[in-house]
Amino acid sequence: MMGEWRQQQQQIINQNLQNPEEDDGVGNGNGGLFVKVMTDEQMEQLRQQIAVYTTICDQLVDLHKQLSAQQDLTGRLSVSGMRLGNFYCDPFMASGGHKITSRQRWTPSPVQLQILEQIFEEGNGTPCKQKIKELTMELTQHGQISETNVYNWFQNRRARSKRKQSMTAQNNAESEAEPEVESPRDEKTKPEDILSFDNSALRAENMYLQSPELGFGNFDW
Amino acid sequence: MMGEWRQQQQQIINQNLQNPEEDDGVGNGNGGLFVKVMTDEQMEQLRQQIAVYTTICDQLVDLHKQLSAQQDLTGRLSVSGMRLGNFYCDPFMASGGHKITSRQRWTPSPVQLQILEQIFEEGNGTPCKQKIKELTMELTQHGQISETNVYNWFQNRRARSKRKQSMTAQNNAESEAEPEVESPRDEKTKPEDILSFDNSALRAENMYLQSPELGFGNFDW
DNA sequence: GCTATATGAATGAACG
DNA sequence: CGTTCATTCATATAGC
Numbered sequence: 378m379m380g381e382w383r384q385q386q387q388q389i390i391n392q393n394l395q396n397p398e399e400d401d402g403v404g405n406g407n408g409g410l411f412v413k414v415m416t417d418e419q420m421e422q423l424r425q426q427i428a429v430y431t432t433i434c435d436q437l438v439d440l441h442k443q444l445s446a447q448q449d450l451t452g453r454l455s456v457s458g459m460r461l462g463n464f465y466c467d468p469f470m471a472s473g474g475h476k477i478t479s480r481q482r483w484t485p486s487p488v489q490l491q492i493l494e495q496i497f498e499e500g501n502g503t504p505c506k507q508k509i510k511e512l513t514m515e516l517t518q519h520g521q522i523s524e525t526n527v528y529n530w531f532q533n534r535r536a537r538s539k540r541k542q543s544m545t546a547q548n549n550a551e552s553e554a555e556p557e558v559e560s561p562r563d564e565k566t567k568p569e570d571i572l573s574f575d576n577s578a579l580r581a582e583n584m585y586l587q588s589p590e591l592g593f594g595n596f597d598w
Numbered sequence: 599m600m601g602e603w604r605q606q607q608q609q610i611i612n613q614n615l616q617n618p619e620e621d622d623g624v625g626n627g628n629g630g631l632f633v634k635v636m637t638d639e640q641m642e643q644l645r646q647q648i649a650v651y652t653t654i655c656d657q658l659v660d661l662h663k664q665l666s667a668q669q670d671l672t673g674r675l676s677v678s679g680m681r682l683g684n685f686y687c688d689p690f691m692a693s694g695g696h697k698i699t700s701r702q703r704w705t706p707s708p709v710q711l712q713i714l715e716q717i718f719e720e721g722n723g724t725p726c727k728q729k730i731k732e733l734t735m736e737l738t739q740h741g742q743i744s745e746t747n748v749y750n751w752f753q754n755r756r757a758r759s760k761r762k763q764s765m766t767a768q769n770n771a772e773s774e775a776e777p778e779v780e781s782p783r784d785e786k787t788k789p790e791d792i793l794s795f796d797n798s799a800l801r802a803e804n805m806y807l808q809s810p811e812l813g814f815g816n817f818d819w
Numbered sequence: 820g821c822t823a824t825a826t827g828a829a830t831g832a833a834c835g
Numbered sequence: 836c837g838t839t840c841a842t843t844c845a846t847a848t849a850g851c
Contacts (some may be wrong), residue, residue: 482827482846503839529828536841537826703831703842724836750832757837758830 485530486520493527497534504531706751707741714751724752 485493496504496512504512504527513524706714717725717733725733730752734745 484827484847506838526827530826532839533826533828535839540841705831705843747831751830753836754831760837 483522483526485522485526488519489516489522492516492519493530493534497531502531502535704743704747706743706747709740710737710743713737713740714748714755718752718755724749724756 492512492515509524509527509531513522513527516522516527713733713736725748730745730748734743734748737743737748
């Protein structure tokens, strides 16, 4: 269904765009050549580009659907929409891949996890860079892993351990349980014309899109 | 639902090349390079993707225009499209149901981000006080921001860029013999990869979808 | 199947 | 500046 498709799209997009290439200083986009080196800023731009297109397509299609429903031109237009969907769905599927769909996010193997936990237990909170490197080396033998993974893992582990700890001590004076009902949140409240969803049409569209009943689940391309 | 989708988009957008080393089997065959570049195939894929998106957007936009004209509903699709970039800033993104948490930490709007990235890319390190002041001034027009935010952003950006770089330059333990690649102990090479991007169609699309402020969709490189 | 939870990852801000 | 913390986002999986 739609949701799955989206996921796959995203995965593919991520995959395609996750092409690390650190930039030093070369990237000055002058001289409109066709020959270019991808800096990661550029990658980022591309990523944005595609993401935005994706989103736009999404909303356009949904909007279209909405309009179609209201009208009775559904037949013709709806078909168009479908075709569009297929159209831009297929190329992705065909072009890359199948094996790409694997690693969206690292998951420690049991062995790795055990090792990690063990290190963590030893108390030395933050394994310094060097340690991490070594650790990664070792863990690599038990599965795909990177230093970043290890680093993140420790960060998260610590943070969450901490939070859990403090969470046990917050049960007293818990008279008011719903601190979320308040509305005074002002920060981006400034209805900046470009960045707000104050567009009536779009708002309506969003309402439509966010309605559980009419959500993606029913979306049929 | 939609909110979720937007988040995914945001994720994509935010994904600042992570996990550089991605040494899935491909890496081996390709040679244990430190430097990743876009392969031709990847470029082709990207080109296809964008071209397809462009087409889709075009058609959808037309479709929508048609419908809008017919039923005198909103004719402002372009505006809607524009604001799609606003995922993050939407104050009412309470898809989870009830916790409209106010964000207490600054989050750059897409526009701001782009501007910042641009400045960063120009290479001149962290801007001096004066520059920051000016920049902040400018950025304020695209959303709430403070000098501290700007300063922090540059600090972080640089630090992480650097770390990523050093991270990329490891993990070469099992490098196979690669006759065609250059010296192993090479600093991050600047690959001469070509990115021929005829995005004429894209530009057309941009003309329509692009708002002056929301510079997405620009390949200014 | 759809929501709830656990957790990997991203990032603004703070610290030394 | 480099490193660390805190918060948040997004996804994979478990539970309903």
